[in-house]
Amino acid sequence: EVQLVESGGGLVKPGASLKLSCVASGFTFSDYWMSWVRQTPGKTMEWIGDIKYDGSYTNYAPSLKNRFTISRDNAKSTLYLQMSNVRSEDTATYYCTRHILRVFDYWGQGVMVTVSS
Amino acid sequence: DVVLTQTPSTLSATIGQSVSISCRSSQSLLDSAGNTYLYWYLQRPGQSPQLLIYLVSNLGSGVPNRFSGSGSGTDFTLKISGVEAEDLGVYYCMQATHAPWTFGGGTKLELK
Numbered sequence: 001e002v003q004l005v006e007s008g009g010g011l012v013k014p015g016a017s018l019k020l021s022c023v024a025s026g027f028t029f030s031d032y033w034m035s036w037v038r039q040t041p042g043k044t045m046e047w048i049g050d051i052k053y054d055g056s057y058t059n060y061a062p063s064l065k066n067r068f069t070i071s072r073d074n075a076k077s078t079l080y081l082q083m084s085n086v087r088s089e090d091t092a093t094y095y096c097t098r099h100i101l102r103v104f105d106y107w108g109q110g111v112m113v114t115v116s117s
Numbered sequence: 118d119v120v121l122t123q124t125p126s127t128l129s130a131t132i133g134q135s136v137s138i139s140c141r142s143s144q145s146l147l148d149s150a151g152n153t154y155l156y157w158y159l160q161r162p163g164q165s166p167q168l169l170i171y172l173v174s175n176l177g178s179g180v181p182n183r184f185s186g187s188g189s190g191t192d193f194t195l196k197i198s199g200v201e202a203e204d205l206g207v208y209y210c211m212q213a214t215h216a217p218w219t220f221g222g223g224t225k226l227e228l229k
Contacts, residue, residue, distance in 0.1 A: 045166075045209055045220035061217040095165060102154050102213035105177070107165040
């Protein structure tokens with residue numbers, strides 16, 4: 001059974017950094033591109049970016065490129081999202097997703113991040 | 118960025134009723150290779166989104182055939198032929214033809 005389990009969320013102050021993790025199981029992690037998607041409290045969905053199966057290439061939404069970094073450790077079947085200089089508008093639920101041919105076929109349960117002083 | 122406009126924002130239906138959701142794109146989603154990367158996802162209350170339809174009209178794994186997708190270019194439709202209670206939730210269209218990939222604002226399907 002494919003499982004994606006995010007962690008690392010919580011309450012963080014504006015300007016701080018935070019690193020989210022997503023542990024994958026039930027499939028060969030190193031065979032798949034992976035993405036991060038977030039959902040605001042108002043339910044707006046936003047694609048953050050993705051990373052190639054071997055970690056050699058990343059794409060980002062231009063509005064987030066300078067503050068967010070996606071990485072992976074295939075030996076640990078883990079996907080990461082490094083968030084820096086966070087702002088109140090980064091408050092959201094963050095999902096990791098597996099994708100193939102641009103289809104998000106599996107999603108994690110999501111992890112909440114709240115940015116507030 | 119490509120803007121996807123979903124209508125209606127809320128849809129009230131009775132069990133067994135057939136309903137449609139529209140997704141209109143600000144640009145054509147047909148790429149130079151002839152592919153149209155338009156998807157539909159359902160997010161049930163308290164759950165993560167799940168894939169319903171990929172590449173406009175293909176059913177995701179395990180998705181009941183009462184769901185169907187159609188459209189081309191900039192206009193797309195998701196149809197549910199006979200709503201069931203488990204279909205309640207928020208439906209999102211998403212495009213992956215143009216970077217950055219973008220989502221529609223969602224359509225909430227509720228019971229009348």
